Amino acid sequence: MSAGGSGEAHAAIPQNQLIAFGIIGGLIGIYAAFFLSNVAGGVFSFMGALGAICATIWGAAAVRRVASYGLGTGVPSIGMLALGMGVVAAMFGLAVAEGFGLAIAGPLIALVVASIIGLLIGIFANKVLRMNIPVMEQSMTEIAASGTILIIGLSVAMTGTFLFDVVLEDVITTGYIAVIFIAGGMALLHPFNANLGPDEKQDRTLYNALEKGAIAMIIAGIVALSVQNASVGMVTVLIGIFLWYYGFTGFYARVKRDAFKVVGTGLLPSEEELE
């Protein structure tokens, strides 16, 4: 596990745009799925997964930004941390909102709470653990927040709603939360981890994030087959497969652009080529 280089990674798309994309896209997806849940038998619950994909892309960019400084241990740790924070914040947000009769505000509360936990861990990481990574506070906040949107988005894709009692019944009790946890966590950490190297490019990494987010969406669709009904599940799965295809071809096109050579087969580069 190489720990990444050191220093700020070059970013073609500024992080602020990705933050806006993740938060706005994520919340629009979640709320659209929620408000359209009564339309056409709930087929619009796939919107929740689209929101989750927006959050994935944002989170993967944040992981890329902080992990390129080198964490001292593998990139995966930060993905696990993100989802650890996310799951606590998401459940709290949804539960407390419902407890106060403001269920509609659940995702927003979760987002705020996650940001607070993330900021806290970020501050402690720099001040107490002395990691001294300049973007630590901001990135931890972003990672926790994106992890929370991811969890809520995928839960919405599975159940069609973010009402806590439904999520509790259909996602937590059944254990599907475990797949949200790991498929979401991997979607955040895998893109940068899989593209780690001196010639890593932001757009390639983010296409990879789209592709991995789409896989999480497909799995959420499979779960929706049983939690909701066959048509809802199939719609989510099919859109997920389409997005996966789009993400994969986009990723592969950038691999062909960025790689030294993409060859069908061949020997190692010759001595002259290595000079």
Place this chain on the structure above:
Amino acid sequence: MDPLIGMGALALMGAAATIAGASEDLESDIGSQSNPNSQVQLAPQMSYPHRIYNKAISGEPPSNALMCTIGGTVAYVMLNFNVSVVLALTIGSLVAAMVHGTYATTAYMGRCSSQKRFKQMVYLDVLRSHTPPIMGYSFITTFTILVVSYIMVTVFAHPFPLPLLAFIWGITVGAIGSSTGDVHYGAEREFQDVEFGSGLNTANSGKIVRKAESGLRSSMDNSWFCAKFGGPVTGIAFGMTVFLSGWITTVFDPSKGPAAGWESVIAGALIILVMIIYNRKMEVSARKEFGPYKEDKEEAA
């Protein structure tokens, strides 16, 4: 529960776990994953471009947890539709293996193309020939982990839901695989050209073996080598973990009362004590067999 049925189910779990451990390790060797992969990653930088699969799917625990949880989730969905258990676990493992294949592919492509300046090529035939066996091994791992989790839920009435148990056992099998079998791949197979019987000299970092008996070495050759020792011992390790942690509560069933429960704890503590002593014996014998690497200068002076 009848103790004999419990013992039988436990034996089945142990056997399934042993297979899971072995296939987990070979799956990680064939794709070069986790810690030993740092050398494969470093090699092009040392002017050692290679044709080894660079499967950087995070650490092994999350990647195994991912496939086991996906398998468990799909299987659980199918069980809710009253599909037979064997079919449900099989389809679940199949979906998991396919997802794992996409993770492996993107990792290979991504890592290799991020090493453009070191002239590392992306070989599509490596992808085509190695990804199916990777998926095959991941299928076996997922299926056997699901068998373990399913038995725990149904026979032993474990309160955790199936996908969560599959997640936890996935993390554990990955943790065990990357701490045991991978060492055989990283410390021995990747550096088979240096003299046997020492750790990797830092000066040799990244200088991995790239040539085989015939032609260039592929990751397939590596899993062939590791199947002789690293894979099986990983199987033993995971099988033992699952078996022993279940054995103590099956023999001394805590549902019969706190006394039996405490007996199970004592039995576990005794097992651990035996292992500490056994490890010490092994350490002493290894020190005696291999001897020190350098002379004791203080005594010589």
Place this chain on the structure above:
Amino acid sequence: MIDIAGLIAENIIYVLLITLGGVLVSVSVHFVPVGGAPAAMAQACGIGTGTVQLAAGAGLTGLVTAGAMMGVTDNIGLVLASGTVGGMIMIAVTMIVGNWVYFYGVGCPAASAKVKYDPITKDRQDLYISQGTEGHAIPTVSFVSGVIGAGLGGLGGGLVYYALLKIGEVASGLTVKDIMSTTGHELVGLASIFAVGIFFMNAVIPSYNIGGTIEGFHDPKFKRWPRAAITSLVVTFLCAILAVVTLGGM
């Protein structure tokens, strides 16, 4: 409507237990001898994997055994002891088999680079380090340290899970036995995923603290544990309050 202050006051003992569990997990990681990537090439002393992953593997094994135990009894001592033993068994087996590979597969004896003499067995270490490495395999001191660490991890994980279930028990007016007798009770799912989440956070924090590798309690890096413990204390306390409100408000 949830009375947050009331809930916290009512469950303050469980908040403290969860916090204690989180800190225990955090401290436990410092005991587990992980050499990270170099150890996988027999280039450094310790287990050849990442800190987070190994701690998670051991701690979650402990959580599974503690969960199983809690299914049949609500004796807190028994639940915690079985979590401890579960984690210890996992790591002891892993280290034994790891040493098989180092001794018989790679052919190098166990040696630590951080101390000249093994503090437990008084064996000379520096002569057994092969050239260009920082030690290899798992000497007795690291082995014992690892067993202690996994035990603390399993104990911490079990403690968090136990406290979470107890909060739910108070809130729902059921006893743990009732909860367990209905298969797939929502409290089990919520408590277990919360425990996993809190566990992961507390496994990552110390691994950043030690920079990914440590040999055990004899390693100079071990002295850094208070930093991770303070961080975990604050973070877990916050999470514990969130958990109380979530579970208690059900």
